[in-house]
Amino acid sequence: MRTESEAELAEAIRSATGPLAIRGGGTRAPAPASGDRLDTAGLSGVVLHEPGALTLVAGAGTPLAEVEALLAAEGQRLPFEPPDMRGLLGREGISTLGGVTAANASGPRRVQAGACRDHLIGVRFVDGSGTVIRNGGRVMKNVTGYDLVKLMAGSHGTLGVLTELSFKVLPTPEAETTLAIDGLEPAAAVAAMAAALSTPWEVSGAAHHVGGAAWLRIEGFAASVAYRAARLAEALAPFGSVTEAADSRAIWRAVRDVEPFHDRPGDVWRLSVRPSEAPEVAGRAGADDALMDWGGGRLWLLMPPGTDLRARLGAFEGHAMLLRAAPQTIAQLGSFPPEPAPVATLSAGLRRRFDPRGILNPGLMG
Amino acid sequence: MELPEPNPQILARRDQIVARLRAALPGNDVISDPAETRAYECDALTAYRCAPMAVVLPRSTEEVSAVLRVCHEEGVPVVPRGAGTSLAGGSLPTADSVIIGVARMREVLEIDTANRCVRVQTGITNLAVTGAVEDRGFFYAPDPSSQLACAIAGNIAMNSGGAHCLKYGVTTNNLLGVTMVLMDGTVLRLGGPWMDAPGLDLLGVVCGSEGQLGVVTEAWLRILPKPEGARPVLIAFGSNEVAGACVADIIRAGILPVAIEFMDRPCIRACEDFAHAGYPDCEALLIVEVEGSEAEIGEQIGLIRQIAARHDPVEFREAGSAEEAGRIWLGRKSAFGAMGQIxxxxxxxxxxxxxxxxxxxxxxxxxxxxxxxxxxxxxxxxxxxxxxxxxxxxxxxxxxxxxxxxxxxxxxxxxxxxxxxxxxxxxGIEKRDLMVAQFDPADMEAQMRVKDCFDPHWLLNAAKVFPLQVSAPRRVAA
The missing domain is CATH 3.30.70.2740 (Alpha-Beta Plaits)
Structure with missing residues (x-):
């Protein structure tokens, strides 16, 4: 079912008699929920873009590419660098702003600029009973009432269906460069990234492909980028030979979209860990391939199909999400990690209150 | 401003409740003498005052849990309190309430510079977090004006900002995890030294929930490397409109100052009379601060100077020394004190x-x-x-x-x-009754559902945030 307005969407939810599978562009959900498909693609269009106020408001169904093109024309961008998951997950489709938000999809710049949820400043959504709810607004600082904006980011359609989103955007810097250090073991790579992220030179990307290079990105005005890159290269000299990479943009697109895992068989797990523990966790996982982003804080692992990685790892500081696997593996292991009892009780309580009939992407998050 | 009528049944059981609180806390941490509870009758919104029934000052998460279990069993309203610097009356007591203050929980529990985060007890002041890490070259970014006194607990409850959040974000953008205690005494952990939530972002809704969802006892905070340097410029204008236009142009140009502060004529004059900062005689002035190396600061200030020139400023003053930078900030930082004199x-x-x-x-x-x-x-x-x-x-x-x-x-x-x-x-209490101007009933209903979930009996700071008539059915039913 495709709806063309928020009112139509609300009516569709009110009159639903069974589960609804909420869908933006269908490019990034780990597994489609069961139920009647409810499409948000019709809720498309930029409502407001005020470059001097760094603000963008758009319908949830607006294609991400359209938003990025509009911002680029004004020299601006979504600072959190939303990944394109189509190559990794083998999907077609057109990524939407609502889908990005529902997944709190954030790329390498998370370490410096923050996540999707940090730039989301307002939402409109329809809850499971068909009621339209607003929270936040179009201003950057807003502590009026509870911050349901954060709660909706990353809620994967289980608390309500997003209809309109407001974002804080930022100017696109004049220049960027990436430093590379080859031949580092994971522990040394994470140490080098930690050292870089602890300098005042505003590193906006810190990633390492195990067996490959460690990359560190700097962005800003050209003269400033040159200065900081030089200082950073000095600071990193103890870790190995530091070179300037040829194509900074291509490197970060590859990290963002996890290109090293494209077209390779196996399950894809995404972990959040205490960055310094990434090498140890990756080692214990026994993965076929590993990509570390966020200075080690985000760990992408390519695992043999059907591996129960959570069981293999046992307790660690962080969590593991299964992003790509056969449907039966996802059904068996769950995409989302189980939560400790008191947290699970709260999450279930919120879902029950926002979606009393349990019809919005039921079972997707637990 | 109205507070709910105190519950006479609770007031009648006062001695019994205080005795149970004393039994729950082994130290000398329960205050019930009216002469002493008066010290807690208000926060920084001094226009409204009401002494609580008792004050408890626990020393650990376990003690907070023990106290909350007692209050939960007795059906006693609880008002959490950090350092009592709220300007919105966030920790104003009701007469039948127990204040749970975190002032005795001020430890730095873990400093992890490799992962750029710290774990603290939430009674620690905002500035003390920076104090604990600055010798290693780091700082904690959110900087409310009250940072010398205000506690991280209150910063989390109110999602506090500050002058420098244009670049660094507010509390919620710098908070990685919490340990909190629910009204029934349940202890839970949300987040930790990593960068996203495994499921629903409960941490995101706890931050800024004004002490209505639980008592936050520990926090994981993100710390940042200190910039190489910083410098303010002062730009004076002939009208508010022109100053406002200049702000928009600076932002559009791709410069991201750490702060852009604005003062109008009445404020400039009051600050000048009070602090003698040497501000020019003008209608509006901006203080713009940029960070970086000497060369980077020079480049950014050069751009700001070009942009400002298009708006025909009365004066453009760049700090040439730390002392001059201090003088530029002096008036702004004394603005509230200056007003208090008048x-x-x-x-x-x-x-x-x-x-x-x-x-x-x-x-x-x-x-x-x-x-x-x-x-x-x-x-x-x-x-x-x-x-x-x-x-x-x-x-x-x-x-x-x-x-x-x-x-x-x-x-x-x-x-x-x-x-x-x-x-x-x-x-808090200050803007509670205006919530209807911003939110439709359904919008407030959605927020109150969150509270229903964390605090089903509406005992935690329940007289705040939502207009009393809006929250009445829940508070009465509970």
């Missing part, structure tokens, strides 16, 4: 879209004349966070009420132009 004042914190700045300042001027009370404006211009200071005389009958009415009119104006009631102080 009169009593109420400080609002509505936020507006930056583009609405000239209109809103003009309308505030008109409202000020209409209500017969002076208003001085000093605010974080880069993100549209206003701080109108309404001057009044607390000893003059009717003045406080007029001030409240003018404040309400200004905040409604902020909402009308697309902004909000509160950008960084929180709703």
């Amino acid at each position: 009169a009593d004042y109420m400080c609002l914190d509505g936020t507006i879209p930056v583009s609405a700045l000239p209109l809103v300042l003009r309308r505030i001027g008109e409202l000020s004349r209409e209500f017969g009370l002076d208003v001085a404006n000093v605010f974080h211009a880069g993100d549209g966070n206003m701080h109108p200071l309404i001057l009044f005389d607390a000893n003059k009958p009717g003045d406080l009420e007029r001030c409240e009415a003018l404040g309400a009119a200004i905040l409604r104006l902020c909402v009308e132009v697309g902004g909000c009631l509160s950008g960084e102080h929180g709703v």
